[in-house]
Amino acid sequence: MSARVLVVDDVLPNVKLLAAKLTREYFDVITAYNGPEALELVRKESPDIVLLDVMMPGMDGFEVCEKIRSDPDTMHIPVVMVTALSDVADRVRGLEAGADDFLTKPVNDIALFARVRSLVRLKMMMDEWRMRESTSGQFGVIERSGTLRNESFERARVLVLEDSLLDLEKITETLKRDHDHVMSANTCAKALERALSDDLDLVVISLTLMNEDGLRLCSQLRSHERTRQVPILLVVDEGDLNRVAKGLELGANDYVIKPLDRNELLARARTQVRRKRYQERLRANYEHSLSMALTDSLTGVFNRRYVNAHLPRLLERAIDSHKPVAILLFDIDHFKVVNDSFGHTVGDEVLKEVSNRASRNLRTFDLVARLGGEEFVVILPDTDVEAAMTVAERLRNQIANSMFKVSADIGEVPVTVSIGVAVGGRLGDSSEGLIRRADEALYEAKRSGRNCVIADPRSDFQGVTAPAPAP
Template identity: 35%
Template sequence: MQGTILVIDGVSTNRIMLKVQLAAAYYDAVQAGCVAEVLQAARTCRPDLVLTAMSLPDGTAADVKRTLAADEALADLPVIAVSDWEGQQARLQALAAGIDDVLQKPVDDVILQARIRSLLRARSASEELNLQRDASQGFILPLCDRAGAESLRNAAVALVAEDPRTAMAWRDRLSPALPYALRTHAISDIQGLMQAPVADAIIIELNEASAGPGLRLLADLRARAATRKSVVIAVPNPADPHIAAEALDRGAHDVLQSGFDVEELALRLNTQLQHKARKDRLRDSVRNGLRAANLDPMTGLYNRRYAKPFLDRVAHSASETGEKFAVMLADLDHFKRINDVYGHPAGDAVLIEAARRMQAVLGPADLLARVGGEEFMAVLPGATEAKAGLAAIALCNAINSTPFQLPGAAGPVRVTISVGAVMGGAGHGGSTAALVEKADQALYDAKNAGRNQVTLTPERTEAA
């Protein structure tokens, strides 16, 4: 089965008909007859989507949504309501209550299946973001907090139509209802849509003349990096369920099945922009979490967790290209004495300043990581032995050339560092762990030789 759908309807024949319709598309349908049965059924079958009648024996589709929202594990379930009547106001109320869509009986199978596919794709993408956030030790974000509300107020919306006059007419009708910056484009103006700043949401008209170009534009916008995160809403004009279904399958976040309507478009746009704001902040949370997991919080350098796979990648690349690379371990001399004499705040200041100085003398492609208390690792891709020797001396001189200003010290304090370096790559077999071990031995040799100097295996170069 492709997924599980909870079907809720007070009339058993309606449930059976929907179950047959869903089974033909290889969905597993679980049934419930009223709002009171929703929680138990959902907790038991863990559905991927809920398909409910608009009116139930003990409530409405909005009550179903509120019931699910009370359980954190079920709150994000997409909900489609099925209505017996043509009631625009009831439709708008349902959308305002968080229902994802309202379909009219008899339910057109093409639009139903397309809407289910679209909502399941969106839910799957959200779940992946949540998993990534959890893995990076993120936190649960509300649907729209203060930062999200601010981003909504600053949102820009592009209105795209085959005839520019239609887009301008939409803008005039929408302006009183929406707080967003509205701009208009012809459907052929893909270059304008791609130019920065890219719109947060793009509304595309699909009329009889422009359905083909509009659908191609929609797919193009969803595929390009510049507009991939923009909300795209399609407006079949006039209404056409088959064009609406095609728009959903090509990646539209939402469609207006009944054609252009100011109130409905405003509701759907607000909802989609809220979802976008939340996803954007989830992505930021994931990026920040991954960054924090790979950075040393004191110095801002990369940590051991990042340095090891970086070194592995450099070694793998060198084995394919035949280039050399250098691995260095550097250790601040007599660092414990600094902590003992001047205190740990002074020691922290030394680490932060030492990291800044060493980073300044390395190239943009080189890695500098803090891999221990006062120990640092440098990896220089593509370095020759001559370049590695000069870089190691530069690291040493960056520390010893200028005394450190420390809190609690009466005057500047001289600090030195020892560096052990080893070459890897062409002609240097073995694992990266073996290279690190050799660099550690070279560092040990530099310490034994009197500190404040460099040992480059197999040669030794003393600092000036």
């Protein structure tokens, strides 16, 4: 896996050494020698990861990290502090400033490459979700999610795998400072069962189990859809870097070294919970944006954009399978009179009820959409003209034969629709042509006195059809 790495250190030999190691592993390396220069390169070059020295004159690494994390455009870039400092308090300070990890000089190559690759994979995933959110924002559908640092880390659901009662007590007591739901298991099987039955925010896995390999659980969690995105924090013995590297390769997100420091454990756990919740917010925003982009906000049915994307694929499948696809194009008769007489609020109530009646009693794979104004379409796969006419006539009756209750003083109003039917599925048919033919039939229905159904004369397609929906 290649990536662009920014190496920041005020000592030239340190920069050259790290750059040489990374270049041999085919990373693209850029360098900076002080904090302001690093921040400028972060904004201009958008590196995939920053390896940041702590002890620099002027602006130290802690301040640089805080500035990276406070900028919404750069907050997602992983930062690893590379330092001669080995005090736990310094590590905690760096983690609280937003660093993803600490590497102590002289840097161990196994730890360096494992951490860089793990964090770059994470950034690539986050970049994809951020890009989708940004695209949705350009359409004015949603607002951006804010910063990762603003996410809450409290009240998470945490599972701990540890078979040492002493270590388990220390871990759970520490995590309970932030979280109400800290569960435990002493075997991989019990932990996996618990993880698959619960919605977890973090899993803490000890790699010092007496009779089992915690990496096995790490692999199993990443192989199940339900737990694939749950952060994993490993607990390891000092010096066990080979297993740390293997764990990161399997998908673990971070690790903490024994003997455990409570503040460091809390800081690393908070980072993982925040990141998970930020990612969930990005995903939820994207899914919400899709829903908003493809559905009509008033009636809740699909909109024209969805029809334009869906109908060509449906018609292509119909042509390949020699099965017809029918559309019913209809609009509300004299809808302007409803708006002018009773106001747009009543008009909206009528539109909602029309869409509700159109949606009832259709098959699960049929589709209703509002094209705009008072115009709707029903798409019926595997339906010939005879079955389509049956559905259209039933829809016309459902609307015309029962008054519409409204909030105006009148209490209820009569509503009718005119419907044009067209069926396609022949080689050469297009979605635009099919809609145009239905529109011509709809126009003919209006000329024939409205409140009626007219089929396009070219809709005599015969083929294998699914039964029309029951009345």
